[in-house]
Amino acid sequence: MASSDKKAPSKKPAGATAPTPATPPSAVAPVEQLVQRLPITTGLNARPHLPDVTAPSLEGLEVTVPAGEDLTEDDLLERFHELARAQAEVRERAEGEPLSLGDEVRLDILGYANGRLIPFSTRLGHWMELAPQEMLPGFAEVIAEASVGDSIQVGITLPDNYPVESLRGMPARFLVDVRAAREVRMPDTESDAFLSTLGRGATHDEVVASIVDELEGERADLLWVDAQNLVLDAVVARTDVKVPEALIQEEIRRRWSQMEGEALALKNFSLEEQQEALDGWLHHPGIRDDVERRLKIALVLRAIAARDKLQLTSGKVRELLEVRSAPFGITPQQLSESLADPTTSAQMTDVAWHLLAVEHVMSQAKVRFEGADAS
Incomplete structure (x- = not known):
């Protein structure tokens, strides 16, 4: 069922009438992309009453990563469509x-x-x-x-x-x-001129081959992310981590505020309506489980970093963030803006600490990918 009503109610800020131009990427965007897509909880050290966690042993860590799905014709057509729209x-x-x-x-x-x-x-x-x-x-x-x-x-x-x-x-x-x-x-995707602008070959077959290589590389990156998640879950399972309910709810509130709460305030939602929306997050089992997992991983990595005396230099911060943000399409310029912005630099450093600890843990793990030799 689909319906349209041009007189539908809309929670708009007072005085907002004409559309505004697109907003350029904010310095916060890279931080939030990394935090949302990786099991990272920032600002943990600033929170009081954190539970004590015993750093688990990293000996004998071994995981097997299931094989990813094969590329389909739809995958290739979707990427080709994206390339064509970029030339439109x-x-x-x-x-x-x-x-x-x-x-x-x-x-x-x-x-x-x-x-x-x-x-x-x-x-x-x-x-x-x-x-x-x-x-x-x-x-x-x-x-x-x-x-x-x-x-x-x-x-x-x-x-x-x-x-x-x-x-x-x-x-x-x-x-x-x-x-x-x-x-x-859209451009004429059958023309030689269009193929030339893509810079991926002189024929459609060459363009398709370049797309296949690109997508396979991206999927390899995602499989490595899967491997890291499996290793982190295995590490957490080696120690007793009990996350206080108050800490879980505090983190859900923080995420809700960043991802939804500020937008609802701009739309002139009442405090009661905002609380109702927050309650939806607090009682959502999937959100709660994800937040609890992130907090457990953060607490265990914090304990491992302290026990193994990990050191994070400014150069290492940049190196870690550049490598990890590239697969998500985060540009070096966005990264530089985030590191230079006082409102996000501390959060970016938290992300770098997480990545440093993950790198350390992964160096101790044996990872096997289904269909490939152990590595």
């Missing part, structure tokens, strides 16, 4: 101009199910390609019927494979503000 002609759409599938749109999004905000559904200033989405069937198609500046309501039924099991098959409602849009005119 782009035109800013004017206020009131109709949208079209294929546009780049800047949206404010609030998602509801069962009368409550869906955790992680809040997005402000979110740029996306206006194209069908497997997890939100009908979402893009309804927005494509709107115009720049519209506030609309999109009603859909969440699919049976939706990531949150409790919401599968449930009706959901999204309040969407269309803040800006860009018309995207």
Whole structure:
């Protein structure tokens, strides 16, 4: 089911009328990307009453990483599409101009199910390609019927494979503000001129071969991340780590504030509404389990770093962050901005400490990848 209502209610800041231009990448972005995608909990040393953890032995650490899925034709087509869009002609759409599938749109999004905000559904200033989405069937198609500046309501039924099991098959409602849009005119992907601009070969076969190499390299990076997660879980299992409930709730509140709370305040949600949204996070089993795991890993790595007297120099900070951020598309410029920004430099140092401890632990582990020789 999909519905559109251009008079749908929208929690907007007072006086916010015209769409604003896209915001350049913030110095905070690299930090949050690393923290969200790796089991990192920052600022732990500043928190009082941390539980005592005995650093476990690193002897005999061994894990086997399951083989990743094979590349599919869809994977290749998706990457080829991304490369083509990067070469497209782009035109800013004017206020009131109709949208079209294929546009780049800047949206404010609030998602509801069962009368409550869906955790992680809040997005402000979110740029996306206006194209069908497997997890939100009908979402893009309804927005494509709107115009720049519209506030609309999109009603859909969440699919049976939706990531949150409790919401599968449930009706959901999204309040969407269309803040800006860009018309995207795709190039002729069959032309020699297009292939030349890609710089990946003179024929389609050569371009496809380069894409295969690129995707396989990315998957190898992700398999190594899987290996590290398996090793970290094995290390945590070697010691008794009891995380106080108060610490878990404090970390959930911190994550909620960064990822959703600040956005809800900007949308003029009342304190009661914000508390209701926070309660959704606090009682979400998946979020709680993830936070508890992150805290256990952080506490165990902290104990190992102290026992083994690990040292972190400024040069090592940069080295660790450059290597680990590259697979996530974080540029050296973004990294430099984060390290130079007083509001994020301490957090980046926390990330570097985590990476140093992980590097130390991995140097003691034997990792075997299914289908490959042990390493």
